[in-house]
Amino acid sequence: EQVAYFHGCYVNYNYPQLGKDLVKVLYALGVGVQLLDDEKCCGIAMIANGMAREAAKHAQHNVEVLGKAVSRGLKVVTTSSTCTLTMRDEYPELLKVDNSAVRDSLLMATRFIYEKLEQGATLKFRADYHKKVAYHTPCHLEKLGWGVFSERLLRMIPGVEFTMLASNCCGMSGTYGFKKENYEASQAIGAPLFEQIKAVNPDVVACDCETCKWQIEMSTGYPVMNPISILADALE
Numbered sequence: 001e002q003v004a005y006f007h008g009c010y011v012n013y014n015y016p017q018l019g020k021d022l023v024k025v026l027y028a029l030g031v032g033v034q035l036l037d038d039e040k041c042c043g044i045a046m047i048a049n050g051m052a053r054e055a056a057k058h059a060q061h062n063v064e065v066l067g068k069a070v071s072r073g074l075k076v077v078t079t080s081s082t083c084t085l086t087m088r089d090e091y092p093e094l095l096k097v098d099n100s101a102v103r104d105s106l107l108m109a110t111r112f113i114y115e116k117l118e119q120g121a122t123l124k125f126r127a128d129y130h131k132k133v134a135y136h137t138p139c140h141l142e143k144l145g146w147g148v149f150s151e152r153l154l155r156m157i158p159g160v161e162f163t164m165l166a167s168n169c170c171g172m173s174g175t176y177g178f179k180k181e182n183y184e185a186s187q188a189i190g191a192p193l194f195e196q197i198k199a200v201n202p203d204v205v206a207c208d209c210e211t212c213k214w215q216i217e218m219s220t221g222y223p224v225m226n227p228i229s230i231l232a233d234a235l236e
Contacts, residue, residue, distance in 0.1 A: 002032040003112065004069035004076045008083045009041050010210040018079055021232035022109055028235055029113065029121050034074065036065050042083040047094060048174045059097040062087060066102040076102070077109040079228055081141035081208040082174070084108050110149040110208065110227055124236040129159035133230065134202035136165045136193065136216065138209035150208055150227040157234045163200050168193035172215035187219065194219045206230055
């Protein structure tokens with residue numbers, strides 16, 4: 001069995017280890033991984049900054065690239081909640097780019113892995129793995145309604161002491177929180193989440209969004225890992 005992987009800008013340029021962690025977990029499930037041919041940025045940063053025409057060009061390109069994989073019978077998995085929501089829902093709604101031929105084949109890797117386990121696949125976890133994990137559902141993943149898959153996967157790891165954090169935005173909101181003029185507002189929005197994390201005092205915060213990761217790490221001092229990386233770390 002094979003899947004195609006939309007790695008996105010974060011894995012390609014900022015943190016390739018997440019892509020390696022995904023390959024490790026999928027290989028443990030007996031699933032091979034192919035990279036897409038010449039994918040481009042999903043376009044979310046352009047959308048958020050009023051560059052709709054440029055974003056639509058990326059969207060059209062990506063739909064064609066995804067279409068080639070889907071035509072070969074492949075599911076396309078991602079490790080970014082933002083990329084997933086953008087390509088599934090915002091291409092047709094905001095950019096008027098038809099993605100109907102590929103939308104249903106585009107899944108968060110957490111959903112794909114959970115469904116494989118539900119169908120009878122198994123993962124073996126280390127007996128010595130112990131970690132206190134607090135899970136933050138990113139806003140984009142909450143809109144997709146798929147945070148439950150990350151939550152259930154993390155709860156499956158025997159050595160994980162799991163806490164589900166309350167539904168709060170971290171305040172980063174894509175590129176919004178990166179801008180100097182928005183810093184105070186961004187921090188105020190995220191304050192309830194930061195305070196809860198400090199109260200829980202986890203070993204690590206789990207989150208499926210890269211910009212949430214940067215915001216939470218900067219604002220709380222706690223490390224943040226994608227659920228896929230926690231799964232990979234816990235594997236026997």
